[in-house]
Amino acid sequence: MARRVFFSFHFANDHSRTQLVRNMNSLEGNSPVTPNRWEEIKKTGEAAIKKWINDNMTGKSCVVVLIGSETASRPWVRYEIKKAWEERKGVLGIHIHGLKDLNGNTSTKGVSPFADLMVSEHGKLVTLGSAPILKNPAGTTSKEIYGSIQSNIESWIEEAIQNRARYA
Numbered sequence: 263m264a265r266r267v268f269f270s271f272h273f274a275n276d277h278s279r280t281q282l283v284r285n286m287n288s289l290e291g292n293s294p295v296t297p298n299r300w301e302e303i304k305k306t307g308e309a310a311i312k313k314w315i316n317d318n319m320t321g322k323s324c325v326v327v328l329i330g331s332e333t334a335s336r337p338w339v340r341y342e343i344k345k346a347w348e349e350r351k352g353v354l355g356i357h358i359h360g361l362k363d364l365n366g367n368t369s370t371k372g373v374s375p376f377a378d379l380m381v382s383e384h385g386k387l388v389t390l391g392s393a394p395i396l397k398n399p400a401g402t403t404s405k406e407i408y409g410s411i412q413s414n415i416e417s418w419i420e421e422a423i424q425n426r427a428r429y430a
Contacts, residue, residue, distance in 0.1 A: 275333075282408060283328055315342055324354060327355040352395075357396075399411045
């Protein structure tokens with residue numbers, strides 16, 4: 263049975279790359295958001311964005327952070343990671359810079375969004391650091407990287423869920 267996951271990513275930079283991963287049939291995630299819909303949500307303000315994130319994260323067992331060149335600095339990605347960790351959901355990061363976008367371009371590798379993120383753990387603020395699972399898919403071409411993600415993402419999600427349980 264496929265796990266229900268929430269995908270977190272930098273929309274403007276990585277939307278087309280993330281759709282490749284989100285459309286893998288082994289996963290059941292939140293419904294993809296079109297660029298027009300995301301712009302509508304953003305225009306309604308921070309409270310509406312948080313509500314959308316919170317509503318879409320409900321019932322998910324893992325947050326899969328699809329990491330592009332600027333993902334680590336995105337405030338909503340950071341919010342989603344923090345919320346997931348504090349709600350004891352699995353957290354998995356996958357570097358996607360090697361996947362081609364709609365224009366056939368790859369990107370530069372982004373830094374870990376977990377490295378400096380502060381979360382509440384047992385009533386104290388701690389840095390996530392290397393606690394979440396972070397994967398660098400194998401391969402040198404977009405096709406090979408896609409294949410690596412497709413072949414491994416289900417086991418990586420399970421690993422992330424089990425990993426989070428160790429910190430409970």
